[in-house]
Amino acid sequence: MIEATYSSSSALLIAKGIGKRFGGLSALDQVSLSIPSGSIYGLIGPNGAGKTTLFNVLTGIYRADEGTFELDGRSLTHCRSDQICTLGIARTFQNIRLFGNMTAIENVMVGRHVRTHSGILGAILRLPSQRTEEQAMITRAQELLNFVGIGQHANQVARQLPYGDQRRLEIARALATDPKLLALDEPAAGMNDTETATLGRLLQKIKESGVTILLIEHDVKLVMGLCDRVAVLEYGRLIAEGKPANVKNDPRVIAAYLGTEVS
Amino acid sequence: MKSKVWLGLLSLALIIALPFGTDLILGRSWVRLLDFALLYAMLALGLNIVVGYAGLLDLGYVAFYAVGAYLYAMLASPHLGMHWPLWALLPMGALVAASFGALLGAPTLGLRGDYLAIVTMGFGEIIRIFLRNLNVTNGPAGIDLIDPIQIGGFSFGANHSLLGWDLPGIYSYYFLFIILTALIILISHRLSDSRIGRAWSAIREDEIAAKSSGLNTRHLKLMAFAMGAAFGGVSGVLFAGFQGFISPESFTMGESIMILCMVVLGGMGHISGVIMGAILLAILPEAFRPLSQFQQATFGHVWLDPANLRMLMFAIALIVVMIIRPEGLWPSPVHRRELHANDSEAGSSQKAAL
Structure with missing residues (x-):
């Protein structure tokens, strides 16, 4: 078994022995991770290795059958997904899940929901506090749209945005929740080389703003160039973990991706 | 800007003139129909919060109408010998109905679509059957001799006259209902364009994405149920005072479905559409x-x-x-x-x- 070896004092997210089964199939088996604060952490592996399942466990969509995980020392194992988001993990989805018929800026404003407070009474009475908050939400949402590079599309309906912009919008919505950890499920899927390169620069910018990133990605070039550390899953097990250069040359990783020689 | 003001004044004049014109051209029974259309508009706007905004299919909505109506009927009639005033009963109707909304909404939180529809339909029927079988609600016979609505010294049930024009109760009720409908429109509009309204839309669009964006979908759905029910309660209070007699037969499932039809036919989630749907469906059967x-x-x-x-x-x-x-x-x-x-x-x- 591979265990993270560096000191855990700088770790933002620590997962211990996560297991998840669907019927007889073991989708995750004793997966332990430790994601250093301020890093970009890559999660790779062949199709069906359990990457998205792990994401769904860490964001509360599935409940782990075994194991625990914590963010900043606070256990999230038994939290619902909205609580997990409130406590600092935001995510995007492999198959983009935007609020398709709302505008781009409304999507991001929904992301701000969790950091704002005005309720029904405030809305009905249009209290001054509610109006200031609403204004602040709009300003912040526009800033985030600008940050991910689609500021000019603020009032367009999300579903009608080009594919790459939808991916960016999803990232903006996730960032709007002020996450400590941003979990991205294949953000470069379906993008061409130029778009992928732009995305890489965006992720770098997000990292520099102080948000830790957990990244599932198939584009090996992107992962190796961007990530500070990489974990490799195969058949629900962690088979390698470490700096990208080391992981790339790990025989087990090569075997997982290319298959083993028949002897 | 100026043309907008004129347009506003013109519609106001039209709204004021409407019952008089209707009376002159179609006859007095149509003014009564207008009153009912307004009650339905309020109901449909309430259901619109649940179905149109939050996307929760509710087939038992008439239960909250019943709660409001029975609340008024019991506390403002000789039945229990109590005669509470409208200013107390109207907010109470909203509050009690809202509590029922949250109470009946709570067990359905995990359900969606067809399943939600079936359970809410069941709840609607349960309320009706309770009303039918309880002593305090006078069972299937219902409650009669309900006090007409009264504000200050002004009774909406009595005949009044203005500039030589004889104004029976249906006119006074028309203007009362117009004011309350306007209030409900304002609230609906403000809700839809707010943090909570956006959260409801998000849940309707994609519940998983909404949860992952930190929305507490349980709370938000309960809020939608309660808010929608509150409007239903208000219309119920007005209905009881207006009609003077209520029985469980006014609150059947057919009524729930009719209100849902108003929302869907007019245009889910759209205030003007829903009002148009309500007025059309309230009037159409008469027109035939x-x-x-x-x-x-x-x-x-x-x-x-x-x-x-x-x-x-x-x-x-x-x-x-x-x-x-x-x-x-x-x-x-x-x-x-x-x-x-x-x-x-x-x-x-x-x-x-x-």
């Missing part, structure tokens, strides 16, 4: 009434029972509208997009190809 005279005149004989015939026409009208315009007669842009997603995508890709 002359059909029996028409039969008599044409065939010299009434072939089909007019009561059945007009419901048949009504049903056909509904079906035709739903086939031709599934998004409703006057939909909100958002819901329109939802139902025409594929057309517009096909359209834009076509444009791109060209």
